[in-house]
Amino acid sequence: MYVLKFGGTSVANAQNISLVIDIITKASQNEKIAVVVSAFGNTTNMLLKTAELAAIKDEYFRELLQEIENRHIQVIKDLIPVTEQSSIISHTKRLLNYLETLFEGCFLLRELTPKTLATIASFGELLSSYIISEVMLVRKLDSTYKDSRELIIASESYENAQVDMKLTHKNCQSYFENNQKQIVILPGFIAATENGETTTLGRGGSDYTAALIAAAVNAKELQIWTDVSGMYTANPRIVKQATPIPQISYQEAMELSHFGAKVIYPPTIQPVLHKEIPILIKNTFDPEQEGTRITKNPNGKQQAVKGISYIENISLLTLEGSGMIGIPGFSKRLFETLLAQKINIVLITQASSEHSICIGINDKEASSAKIALDETFAYEIISKKVDPILVEQQLSIIALVGENMKNHQGLSGKMFSMLGKNNVNIRAIAQGASEKNISAVINSEDAKKALNALHEEFFEEKRKQLNLFVTGVGNVGERFLAQIKQQHEYLIKQLKLNIRVIGISNSRTMYFEEEGIDLGKWKDNLAKGSKASLEEFHETIKSLNLRNSIFIDITADHNVSKVYEHYLRNNIAVVTCNKIACASEYDNYQTLKRVSQKYNAPFLFETNVGAGLPIIDTLKNLIASGDRVHKIQAVLSGSLNFVFNNFSNENTFHDVVAQAQKEGYTEPDPKIDLSGIDVARKILILARESGYVMELEEIENDSFLPEKTLATDNNEDFYASLTEYEAHFQEIYKKANDKNCRLKYVATFEDGKAKVGLQHIPADHPFYNLEGSDNIVLFFTDRYVMQPLQIKGAGAGTEVTASGIFADVIRVGKF
Known part of the structure; x- marks a missing residue:
């Protein structure tokens, strides 16, 4: 039957x-x-x-x-x-x-x-x-x-x-x-x-x-x-990648059902457990699915962790005080008081010092429990032997369940390490001697992130999900999103990275989709998005609280650069091509680096120097391996290199600069590039990454622009000034040409000092044949003395800059 x-x-x-x-x-x-x-x-x-x-x-x-x-x-x-x-x-x-x-x-x-x-x-x-x-x-x-x-x-x-x-x-x-x-x-x-x-x-x-x-x-x-196809490895409504568990033991099923797996309830198992009657959980709406079979001894190879579950609406009550140490009876009185109030205890943990006892109960019972316990221990509270009962609410219990966990080392370490990496604070821990269950009490707002992160760690094919929030979807941003879309399947198959774009913003509107934005329709979605706000963008990312979140800044906006610290403090990685933050006051630069380490949130800015070239990454590896940088010579502006490679007495300086901007080599404000500020920021960043303390004001900037051009405050006046001073630019070209030299805007760092400016480069110099918008960096170090370490390649343009940002995202995925 x-x-x-x-x-x-x-x-x-x-x-x-x-x-x-x-x-x-x-x-x-x-x-x-x-x-x-x-x-x-x-x-x-x-x-x-x-x-x-x-x-x-x-x-x-x-x-x-x-x-x-x-x-x-x-x-x-x-x-x-x-x-x-x-x-x-x-x-x-x-x-x-x-x-x-x-x-x-x-x-x-x-x-x-x-x-x-x-x-x-x-x-x-x-x-x-x-x-x-x-x-x-x-x-x-x-x-x-x-x-x-x-x-x-x-x-x-x-x-x-x-x-x-x-x-x-x-x-x-x-x-x-x-x-x-x-x-x-x-x-x-x-x-x-x-x-x-x-x-x-x-x-x-x-x-x-x-x-x-x-x-x-x-x-x-x-x-x-x-209405589901069995007991799942996690709640499928919260963890989309969760899968049915084909076979599970009675004990594992009871543990999972106790910790919130509502497919079956613990009392259900008890009558059939002693008779060893199998339980089969099936889906009415998909009866052909295998479902979950619950038996005393499941067949086949059994995974150590069978499932991850959690209980919502938990309060922690803590009885604490030095007067508890070595004095018997405190636990008995605590539990008897709760029994009298008919309050069920979900979790118990006690410090080995006997200084405190912590219990987890349902939120609804927290108030009555505190009143009753404060009354029970009134004398001890008045005499300062114990503190008044401490109540913490809006918590959840998350639990790993598996009968074979006791036979596998390091599961607790993996669990807590993964929670730590995702900035999930653990309020209490409980683990029975049988090791069938490892439970942690966390903030309820972190439950979804924790469940997904743990499921990724214990059940998925070592595939890591990255959740991107992109501000700045102009030329570079558009190419970046196109590259993400193009490489999505490759990243999943080859690198085991599932990259989803959850939020996008420009200066006018922003748009979010928690399950991932369709990158074939992002422009249409953004157009009907809500009004853009840096604060609301940040608050939305915080409230979504997704694991492995990355904020990506593809702007040149000063205000955007000021929010990096807020993201990092919330365990949200920051990837940026915006040089302003790393070239700001040294204290701010150091703060960002320090906060990044403290909150385990990567802060990557490879594209600050050299667009897609691995300049900063190479420099970091040199320093990490014990090398020291003594001198840097570099052409760091792809836009200026493009301009002076194309400028001659047969065209105008105005037209060449306009072409550079049209092709995406310059910043939206081309004066930033031509004034030398952009190059100064880059050499400053390289000096700082080399371990030197330096401010932007300390860099000597020998600008080739007339004072009037430097004083303009909009692009229209800037371009008009270029036309007005065409003779000035032609004279600069003539002087270099007369010496059989080429014009290059060079950045130099040596003996703790840095300078940037236009130089005449002779034919035998490594910079002479630098074509197009290419960059080149020469590092002279302890190991590279006579022949410097040289990095050369395209240093500007939408595609290479987007690829540099993409590379940083992949680096975050490998953390």
Whole structure:
């Protein structure tokens, strides 16, 4: 014999009930089966709400009652032919009329006793089981109906009754031994006292009903049919990559269900555990899926960690004080006080110094628990032996579960390391001696991030998800997004990096999509986004609280550069091509580096110097390996190199600069490049990364621009000035040409000093043949004395700059 239980979502409406009947029909072809059904989806909640309203004389209860009636009558009309509806509707209305009298009684008496509430709650299952049994009879199935109250006998604790196992087993065995029908339909959740009064089995009651029957009749299998394909490695609504667990032990299932896996409840397992009856969890809406099989000894190779689960709405209560050390009885008094208040303890941890005891309970009970405990320990609190009970709320418990964890070293370390990397603060830790469960209490706002990070670590194919937030989607930003889109599959397959763009912003609008923006439609989405705000962009990223978040600045905006520290302090990596922050005051530069290390949030700015060239990364490796930089010579402006490689007496300086800007070689304000400020910032960054303390003002800047040109404050005036001083620029070109030299804007660092300026480069110099917008850097170090380490290549342009940002993102993925 098999026992099948169908949950509320499985019987939520006529369409779903038809699917259930198909499953029952197939299951009953070769075996007798008992079918336990829950109330139609959400009906029990509606019944309880209606009762509460009636008890406070809120007339709205009548509308809810009518809604309940309409729902059940509609199912009958949808599933039963008109010619056979009359008697079924009449019986259903008799049940509903009795239910109405109970509500009227609550309304008149302004009272809702536990006994009455249990009776009201029972109607959900009584109605659903009756209607489903009648539908099966109409469909000529060999079935019958049996009221569970005639089989399951329980105590008079009406809302969470304790089952009389001996009497219940006897009743079930007697009934099913004499039953001749192939299918028996029973209501779940409900039972009766020895006096015949209706009572309920509490949370997970329908599962429990099915388990009690399965244990009593020694069923071959207990099947729990629900709306998911088994127990998952994590909550699939929170962790999209979660997968069903094919096989799991009873103990593991109980641990997972205790810690929030709502597919099955711990009491359900107990009756079948001792009989070693397998439990199969299946999906009503996808019955071909394998589901999860729960047995004493699962077959095949078993993974150390079976699942990750969590409990929400937890409060931590801490009893602490030096007066506790070496004094027996504190724990006893604490637990007795909570027992008297009927408060369930979810987690316990105690310091080995005996200085404190920490317990986890439900948020709703925290206030009453504190009052009771403060009263119990009033004398010790007044005499300063212990502190008043400390209550911390808005917490969650996250747990790794697995029977084989005890045989694998380092699981705790991996768990806490991954949480630490994602800046998830752990408030308390508990681990049983059996090592089937490692639990950590964390802030509720971090639960989603923690679950996803741990699932990635323990269950996924070492694939790391990076969540990007990009501000600045102009020329470079657009190419960067295109490169991400183009390389998405390659990164997943080859580098095991799943890169998602979650937020984008320009100076006008911003747009977010938590599951990832479609990079084929980002322009359309951004156009209809909300008004751009640096503060709101930051707050949204914080509130999303996604693991491995990266803020990417593809602007030249001073205000954007000022928010880096806020991101880093929230464990959000920063990747930027904006040179302003790293070229700002040395204290600010050092602060960003320090905060990055403290909060384990990478701060990468490779594109600050040389666009996509690995200049800063190479320099970091030199310093890390113990080398010292003594001298740097470099052409660091791709825009200026492009300008002077293309400028001659056959064209105008104005036109060449305009071309450079059009092709994306210059900053939006080309004066930043031509004034030498951009190059000064770059050599400053290289000097600082070499280990030297230097400010921007200390760099000698020998500008070739006239004073009037430098004084302009907009691009229109700047370009007009270039035209006005064309003769000046032609004279600069002529002097170099007369010496058979080429013009290069060179940055030099030596003996702790730096300068930038236009130089005449002879034909035998390494810089002479530097073409297009290329950059070149020469590092003279302890190891590279006579022949410097040379890095050369494209140093400007949208594609190479975007690729440099992309490379930094990949570096973050490897942290």
